Amino acid sequence: MLRNFKEIMRYPTAVAGVIIILLLIGVSIYTVIAIPYEKAVVLWRGNEADWYQNPKTAAPVWMNFFTKEDLPETLVLDTTDERVTSEVRETNNGRVITYTFPVEFDFDAFYDDISIYFKSTYEEKAPFVGLTWIDAVGEETRLGNFSIGRTYTYRMGQDRKLTAKLRGNTAEIGLFTDLKDVSKPIKGDYKLVMEIVSFDKSTETTAELVMYGKLAGWAGTDHRRRDLSIALLWGTPIALTFGLLAAFGTSVAQLIIAGVSTWFGGWIDQLIQRITEINLVIPFLPVLIMIGTFYSRSILVILSAVIVLSIFGSGIKTYRAVFMQVKESTYIEAAKTYGASNSRIIFNYMIPRLIPMLIPQLVVQIPAYVFLEASLAVLGLGDPTLPTWGKIIDESRSNQALFQGWYYWVLEPSALLMITALAFTVVGYALDRVFNPRLRGQ
Amino acid sequence: MAEAASPATSPKPEAEKKASAGSGTFGRVAKYTIVRIITMSITVVIGLYLTIMIANMGGYVDNIRKAQIREEQNSRAANDPAMRRLPLAERQRLVEERIQLAEKRLGLDRPFPVRSLEFLRNAIVLDLGRAQNMTSSSGSTQVRLIILERLPPTLILFATADIFLFVMAIVIALALSRQYGSWFDKFMVALTPLSSAPGWFYGIFFILLFASVLHWLPFGGMVDSPPPPTRIGYFLSLLEHMALPVLSITFSQLFLNVFSWRTFFLIYSSEDYVDMARAKGLPDRDVNNKYILRPTLPTIITSFALLVIAMWLGAPILETIFNWPGLGRALYQAVTAFDTPVIIGSTVIFSYMLAITVFLLDIVYALVDPRVKIGDEGSR
Numbered sequence: 145m146l147r148n149f150k151e152i153m154r155y156p157t158a159v160a161g162v163i164i165i166l167l168l169i170g171v172s173i174y175t176v177i178a179i180p181y182e183k184a185v186v187l188w189r190g191n192e193a194d195w196y197q198n199p200k201t202a203a204p205v206w207m208n209f210f211t212k213e214d215l216p217e218t219l220v221l222d223t224t225d226e227r228v229t230s231e232v233r234e235t236n237n238g239r240v241i242t243y244t245f246p247v248e249f250d251f252d253a254f255y256d257d258i259s260i261y262f263k264s265t266y267e268e269k270a271p272f273v274g275l276t277w278i279d280a281v282g283e284e285t286r287l288g289n290f291s292i293g294r295t296y297t298y299r300m301g302q303d304r305k306l307t308a309k310l311r312g313n314t315a316e317i318g319l320f321t322d323l324k325d326v327s328k329p330i331k332g333d334y335k336l337v338m339e340i341v342s343f344d345k346s347t348e349t350t351a352e353l354v355m356y357g358k359l360a361g362w363a364g365t366d367h368r369r370r371d372l373s374i375a376l377l378w379g380t381p382i383a384l385t386f387g388l389l390a391a392f393g394t395s396v397a398q399l400i401i402a403g404v405s406t407w408f409g410g411w412i413d414q415l416i417q418r419i420t421e422i423n424l425v426i427p428f429l430p431v432l433i434m435i436g437t438f439y440s441r442s443i444l445v446i447l448s449a450v451i452v453l454s455i456f457g458s459g460i461k462t463y464r465a466v467f468m469q470v471k472e473s474t475y476i477e478a479a480k481t482y483g484a485s486n487s488r489i490i491f492n493y494m495i496p497r498l499i500p501m502l503i504p505q506l507v508v509q510i511p512a513y514v515f516l517e518a519s520l521a522v523l524g525l526g527d528p529t530l531p532t533w534g535k536i537i538d539e540s541r542s543n544q545a546l547f548q549g550w551y552y553w554v555l556e557p558s559a560l561l562m563i564t565a566l567a568f569t570v571v572g573y574a575l576d577r578v579f580n581p582r583l584r585g586q
Numbered sequence: 587m588a589e590a591a592s593p594a595t596s597p598k599p600e601a602e603k604k605a606s607a608g609s610g611t612f613g614r615v616a617k618y619t620i621v622r623i624i625t626m627s628i629t630v631v632i633g634l635y636l637t638i639m640i641a642n643m644g645g646y647v648d649n650i651r652k653a654q655i656r657e658e659q660n661s662r663a664a665n666d667p668a669m670r671r672l673p674l675a676e677r678q679r680l681v682e683e684r685i686q687l688a689e690k691r692l693g694l695d696r697p698f699p700v701r702s703l704e705f706l707r708n709a710i711v712l713d714l715g716r717a718q719n720m721t722s723s724s725g726s727t728q729v730r731l732i733i734l735e736r737l738p739p740t741l742i743l744f745a746t747a748d749i750f751l752f753v754m755a756i757v758i759a760l761a762l763s764r765q766y767g768s769w770f771d772k773f774m775v776a777l778t779p780l781s782s783a784p785g786w787f788y789g790i791f792f793i794l795l796f797a798s799v800l801h802w803l804p805f806g807g808m809v810d811s812p813p814p815p816t817r818i819g820y821f822l823s824l825l826e827h828m829a830l831p832v833l834s835i836t837f838s839q840l841f842l843n844v845f846s847w848r849t850f851f852l853i854y855s856s857e858d859y860v861d862m863a864r865a866k867g868l869p870d871r872d873v874n875n876k877y878i879l880r881p882t883l884p885t886i887i888t889s890f891a892l893l894v895i896a897m898w899l900g901a902p903i904l905e906t907i908f909n910w911p912g913l914g915r916a917l918y919q920a921v922t923a924f925d926t927p928v929i930i931g932s933t934v935i936f937s938y939m940l941a942i943t944v945f946l947l948d949i950v951y952a953l954v955d956p957r958v959k960i961g962d963e964g965s966r
Contacts, residue, residue: 421625421629423633424895425629425630425937426940428899429900429902430899430917430932433933434640435640508782511782511783512782515782515784519900522786522906523918546790546794551794555794558787562783566782568782569779569782
């Protein structure tokens with residue numbers, strides 16, 4: 145074993161492959177511990193409360209390394225933040241609090257959207273809010289006055305009156321320009337002044353200013369503001385488990401069937417051969433699609449279906465050809481002479497001989513099943529609750545990510561799929577050369 | 587596949603017996619064909635039956651259909667003024683009666699084994715029922731028409747891709763086997779792991795690159811909309827739309843095939859009779875075609891057959907990615923619309939296509955494998 149391992153290490157690509165596989169396994173273990181399954185599923189359901197601070201379809205932060213322009217990240221400031229200054233003035237039946245939110249703007253592109261989330265406790269009369277924007281040169285713009293409920297969201301971009309005031313530009317653009325040239329934002333220190341008038345002493349109001357950026361997190365976000373990192377991370381253990389189990393299940397089943405078929409020969413062999421031919425005619429992917437549509441899209445059901453449909457796959461023929469030679473070996477003859485049982489010969493003498501052939505085959509097949517899971521997800525038949533790589537690709541496609549230029553959304557899961565596939569394939573090939581040296585050099 | 591691995595004996599007898607084979611060859615190939623047709627038909631029937639059993643496992647689909655009938659009858663009763671005037675009990679009895687009748691009409695009241703045989707017969711004669719939501723472009727809801735309309739685009743795309751791939755792979759593999767160990771050879775071999783990703787996956791990248799970034803080729807579809815009026819224009823537009831899907835299929839399959847075929851060529855070109863032929867002073871071209879390519883063909887065709895089958899099965903996803911209006915996308919649309927008859931119908935057709943592919947390649951195999959052509963004495 146150690147000798148084999150050393151031999152694999154002679155192939156630099158295989159070393160890279162092994163390192164990638166170990167990394168992927170590490171990521172999987174980390175993910176399962178850091179983001180428990182239930183939490184991942186809940187997060188991926190995409191409730192507003194979990195993700196409201198994220199911009200929609202924002203590229204990952206490392207995009208700034210590649211673009212000449214500096215794109216803004218999301219800025220979140222709430223009234224308890226120490227950067228926000230406040231001033232309290234008592235009135236005879238309530239009080240007026242004036243908060244100043246500093247917005248240091250040093251980017252080459254506009255924000256995506258601006259929202260303010262209010263929460264308030266009041267007894268009878270709802271507090272009243274007035275907003276003023278002070279731009280880099282100190283010029284003031286009245287943004288709007290409104291009364292807020294117990295929870296209230298002010299979306300600046302959707303305020304028609306404000307847009308009209310900014311000569312048809314939405315807030316995130318109009319507020320950062322001089323309204324003459326709206327193609328580029330003006331850098332500088334901006335301020336948002338918020339005046340909250342409450343009408344009884346006990347009223348507590350908090351406000352959270354969210355300036356949605358063009359970038360978010362190391363993975364970016366999707367159309368429902370979800371952080372893609374959840375699905376990218378969770379996709380890893382799912383892809384690895386699915387690929388490994390499916391490859392293991394099908395290869396071992398095929399090996400055993402081929403062994404039985406060759407050993408008994410005669411009508412059993414004939415029958416198994418015919419079944420493989422019939423199996424060839426059963427359309428694999430359409431049948432899986434059918435199962436996914438009619439019964440269940442659960443990943444376990446699909447996994448079992450994949451294995452059941454593949455046990456009579458074409459691999460049997462390959463194994464059978466080798467078993468034919470093994471069957472004629474003298475040690476099998478010897479076993480027969482001393483009266484070893486059929487199952488002993490098949491499982492203890494014949495099948496172990498093919499394990500060197502099985503292992504590389506198994507490893508090489510893993511990518512095929514990883515991609516199969518992704519294919520089903522791209523057809524909209526992914527597991528309904530699990531976040532997987534295929535599902536990200538599916539959602540990016542159904543939201544026209546390629547048309548819109550949101551390439552990160554497609555490329556991130558694709559890159560992970562590709563890396564995984566290449567790593568297993570490269571290692572599988574190296575294993576094949578080590579375990580089956582006859583083929584080497586050709 | 588394994589039987590073809592003893593090539594040394596095959597070319598020589600073929601050359602000797604070529605003259606005497608004459609009339610017998612046709613008879614043997616015909617006999618072989620007939621036997622294959624019969625075994626293939628039995629295989630297809632069993633395969634179809636299994637597909638139907640899976641599609642309807644435990645009468646699950648029938649339950650869906652029964653629920654649909656119930657829903658339909660209920661809503662019809664609710665919209666019928668004459669029915670509304672009846673007392674509730676009477677109305678319910680009538681609705682029940684109608685449901686029974688509708689189920690009987692569709693044969694849903696018979697036991698499942700009997701019905702499954704009925705389904706099998708219908709599938710064999712391609713009587714695939716009526717779609718629930720989808721229609722063909724002429725407006726028909728017959729599943730057969732919907733599917734037949736989608737078949738030509740699929741055939742065009744995959745036949746082109748198959749032929750393109752086959753020719754490319756053979757040419758490159760032959761070239762590599764001649765310059766074994768050169769940098770080009772090493773380069774191509776190093777690219778082999780790329781074949782672990784399926785065609786649709788590269789499709790996404792190619793769409794990104796050629797359609798989204800460079801704007802050279804269309805995102806998807808089969809022809810421009812509206813379709814060009816002239817025949818040449820139509821053809822050019824078709825070519826333009828076909829470029830990316832064909833490229834994706836080729837890219838995902840080429841390297842592995844080049845690698846394995848190159849290996850076959852290398853094995854066969856190290857045979858003694860090849861050295862002999864070269865020693866005789868035969869031109870390279872003849873040595874390549876007659877002494878290396880010829881005996882390798884059966885092996886190559888077997889491996890290509892498995893590849894073509896695998897490609898067929900990728901059709902639903904590849905066509906979905908490229909919006910190609912073929913059978914695979916019909917299946918995808920049927921899944922989205924939950925159109926049971928179309929889903930089952932397309933699966934049945936895929937089954938048939940696989941059978942036809944296997945059969946055709948069998949015939950080609952028979953034509954190129956001298957052991958079939960010259961009879962049994964050459965084979966063992």
